[in-house]
Amino acid sequence: GAVVSQHPSWVICKSGTSVKIECRSLDFQATTMFWYRQFPKQSLMLMATSNEGSKATYEQGVEKDKFLINHASLTLSTLTVTSAHPEDSSFYICSASVGGRDRVGYEQYFGPGTRLTVT
């Protein structure tokens, strides 16, 4: 159980275009979904946290207008990279949480990631 899918798994786009990445929880309802970005040989950095039906909470330094997050349902969150540039090329990973927002401990289930290359 607790499977999270991402689509597409990889995408190549031209500079200036927009790309949408979907994150779905397949067999559970996710209270919260998270978007991470990982540059080559670096760690995962949280970009934003989204809860169904409300606006996403972005981490400091992440441009809200560039990385649009829509959490339309308890099983789907989308990340749209608008006007993509080569520096946006990265590995984007989503995760979904079944627990509450309790800071003490909860589990996150990670998607397989989406590799974005902007040419």
Place this chain on the structure above:
Amino acid sequence: AQKVTQAQTEISVVEKEDVTLDCVYETRDTTYYLFWYKQPPSGELVFLIRRNSFDEQNEISGRYSWNFQKSTSSFNFTITASQVVDSAVYFCALPGRRALTFGSGTRLQVQP
């Protein structure tokens, strides 16, 4: 603020050697969880363990074992008799205010 430090950037061992990956963390929470994840070349994160700070007993799962020491804020991970398939980046993580805080990762290369 939560912080996770993995001082070993890269480790290279020969197959069948034992290897320990270090993780040191900082938190103001009195109760917390700690995680280890494996990220193979495919990129997908593989969950290895979640540990409650209440429980300081060492845990063993096959060739994997974890040593949690609250007194030194460390949660080290040992692979016994390493195999080539163990080659990956390993992350230690701690829940933060909103999501998991990851260490910088340790890249493990197991040579045949």
